[in-house]
Amino acid sequence: MLAIDAAAHSSPWRRVHPAVKGTLFGGLLACALVLPVWPGAALSALAALAVGFGPARVPPRAFARAAWVPLLFVLTGAVTMLVSVGGPDAVLAWAPDGWRRAAEVAGRAAAALCCQLMFAFSTPLADLLPRLARLGLPTALVETVALTYRMLFVLLDTARRIRTAQAGRLGYQTRAAWVRSLGVLGAAVFVRSFERARRMRRGLECRGYEGELTVLVDTPPVRPAALLAAALPPLSVAAAALHPGMWP
Amino acid sequence: MAVTDSDASTARPAVLAGRGLAFGYHATDPAPVFTDVSVEVLSGEVLAVLGPNGGGKTTLLRLLAGSLTPDAGRIVLDGAAVRRTRRGTAGLRRRVQLVFQDPDDQLFSASVTQDVSFGPLNQGLAEREVRDRVAWALAALDITGLAERPTHLLSFGQRKRVVLAGALAMRPDVLVLDEPTAGLDPAGVESLLATLEGLRSAGTTLVVSTHDVDLAHRWADRALLLDRAVLAVGPAREVLADPALLSAARLRPAWGPAVGSALRAAGALPAAAPDPATPDDVIRLGG
Amino acid sequence: MAVTDSDASTARPAVLAGRGLAFGYHATDPAPVFTDVSVEVLSGEVLAVLGPNGGGKTTLLRLLAGSLTPDAGRIVLDGAAVRRTRRGTAGLRRRVQLVFQDPDDQLFSASVTQDVSFGPLNQGLAEREVRDRVAWALAALDITGLAERPTHLLSFGQRKRVVLAGALAMRPDVLVLDEPTAGLDPAGVESLLATLEGLRSAGTTLVVSTHDVDLAHRWADRALLLDRAVLAVGPAREVLADPALLSAARLRPAWGPAVGSALRAAGALPAAAPDPATPDDVIRLGG
Amino acid sequence: MHIAEGFLPPVHAVAWTVAAAPFVLHGARSVTLAVRADPDAKLLLGASGAFCFVLSALKIPSVTGSCSHPTGAGLGAILFRPPVMAALGTVTLLFQALLLAHGGLTTLGANVFSMAVVGPWVGYGGYRLVRRLTARLPETTALGFAVFAGAALASLSTYSVTSLQLALAFPDAGSGVLGAFAKFGAIFSITQIPLAVIEGLVTVVIVRLLSTV
Structure with a gap:
């Protein structure tokens, strides 16, 4: 992506x-x-x-x-x-x-x-994220950054698809349309980001999530x-x- | 093995065509999706595009609708090649509307009316005409009652219809639908098909991708099997009745023709009768 | 009209049950989804839950897996009612793993191994055992080759398998799958079914929601028809062969039993032979 | 307008990192505390960080015909408040450097200072100020003005700080830092002033839509 x-x-x-x-x-x-x-x-x-x-x-x-x-x-x-x-x-x-x-x-x-x-x-940035913990950053922060990494791809995908759909309906033909379409897109992605967070919490709860997102990190x-x-x-x-x- | 349809194209003019299309998502995948795909969409028909995931169905649909630009080859609209300029692409998009599989990718406004009016507003129409278009599109999709509803409180099937209304409000000649029945329950599929059939009889040409061989067999005029290349294209009743062709496209055979042959062989169906289209047809035979 | 299965429950013990469940999403909809639903999940079986969209399939699955708390009624695990405490819910979730339809709801980590290791680590297992669990779960889902891949570069079908591996690594007694075959192509469906069949024969109980009547008919042991109330529950081959029941649940009849009856009536299938499960079976009859 | 890797002399790179550090540490602390108080905040903050990244990856039309990207500093400050934005902005900039090659690692401190510290604070200040000044106007109009001011000022201040950072690093041979600031400012203003206006307008549309949801 x-x-x-x-x-x-x-x-x-x-x-x-x-x-x-x-x-x-x-x-x-x-x-x-x-x-x-x-x-x-x-x-x-x-x-x-x-x-x-x-x-x-x-x-x-x-x-x-x-x-x-x-x-x-x-x-x-x-x-x-x-x-x-x-x-x-x-x-x-x-x-x-x-x-x-x-x-x-x-x-x-x-x-x-x-x-x-x-x-x-x-x-890959993904390989660097676990090192942040080793640099002494608090776990809460490192986990937040790791979640940002995971969710940005999901949201980027959403943003691209919405943009494509807007373009298909001529949303980027004129400058005025462009500004309006971008505003609509930004608002939609913001709403989706909250929706994603909510759904992920729901999904992770079923996997036993109670606040910690501990994973196995290979340390060669x-x-x-x-x-x-x-x-x-x-x-x-x-x-x-x-x-x-x-x-x- | 390939089925061709040289005679079908003489009957109706091609409203839209792709010639020698090549495309790859080079940023993330060095291998192209396909390198030489040609397809004709005949005016007024239902063309079904079938194939395995990763075979390039969505890519082909997006190329035809001007949502992707081919690496090689060209898109031909009403016999004239579409120019790769902003105006050329806009002209293509105005005439050919693409509807994605996931309605959430296309419902970006807060209310149904707002969302459906997005396209007409971008076409620079007067407010009065925009209103007429929205009302007409909602009526065509049978969702006039949803006009003022917020989009996030709609059911999946309702959202699919709103997205279709948004595309229809552009008054396209060709509607390109990616997996329109995915995620719908059987009742939802039937009611959507009835609506689409209504659009088709009002003159809209439909290009539809699907996994559902039986659906394509009973509904489409022609079928195209795609797995990184065109494996076959021709009348749906022929292409989709050929288990060897379907297996080459990593699809399972259709029930309809298989059951039709078996029943004819058993003498339970006259030789000239059509294949059963649904399990209900089979049950009716017995009853 | 309702089919009951009083005899089936005597054969196998119920590992999980819901009794008199009521639930509503009061924030968005004043009407409850259902007010009195009871269901038993028998040890080692495949229970298919079918019904129209909006009929409450996902809600029932979430209640059974402890992802929602019922407004009334209770969840019974191994004969004991689950307490509505944090510990009670945690215990239920450990034994009953729910896999959502959209894999992005449950994949949070950058790499496959990391993601699958989350559940076992959360259970407090030692690193060595976590590694064994991850390796075993990946092997069971046939995705050992993806172990080091980043989750965001996987296809939809691959992500579905990773989420399943993550659930399996918890070694649950019951796997609850919401529309596991949605979005997969026919080849993907077959390969996932083979994998799930492997898990079942290794002792995992499966609860699966689906729109696909034919799939449920050929695979599930029992079927439950749900449309805001339990319309029928019983052996899948009986419930899903009854067009009237299916129609009441706004589902279409299955091909298999319809074709089986028609062929038997025509003398093309012995009276004792099972219904054809796939079109291939029908073709084989003729060949 | 990210300062590219290696463009700043090492002393400047270190100095800007030191200057940005207290703000980032403060932001990181608020994030950590928020997460410790409510573990679910982690998911929301992760999603917010992802939103900031996606926002800054959107393409907006620029006068030169090419495309540019919004800073998102103003919207971020209005939605999440400047301290949290210092942390989210830093994450966004780190990700941009490694995933998009927008900005560098040695220049991360300088970029954080302009985009995740000054931009959000100026934007937030502008937003609050205009909100107070327009208290008598109808709500929608007042909000529109305030959001526009916040987003446009955040974008403008970001590029001004960038110009200043470059001017300090590369003073003009004749007129020193001031001359250099004028030079860099003049060159970037061709693209950045129209961009600030567009970002202001887009942000107004976004906030209007969000306030109706």
């Missing part, structure tokens, strides 16, 4: 411990943010893309589709750095060094985005060797970026 979520669930790396994937892509993300943008961010991006499209087999088309919106934000934001306003000579002028600065920010963000997306594409041990292997790419990127001598 959601492309990233669906891809993550069928990822060959689904079974890899989240901590391992976190170390790998989180490490690369840190490299992209902290190291000198050239070659640090570039190397991080390359490493993330190589690992993601390589062994993690992230589908390139879905990746491109997901990356499009944030990239647009990054480019829009970077464009503003090309110009300077309110200077002594002109209201609007080319910013000194603007190109370099814009490229630097855009490059860094794009690299970071690759790392984030590769993590999201190989790690983190293998130190895997963690070490996952730390290697970020460490190599860091070493390569900090010792430019390695580069011809």
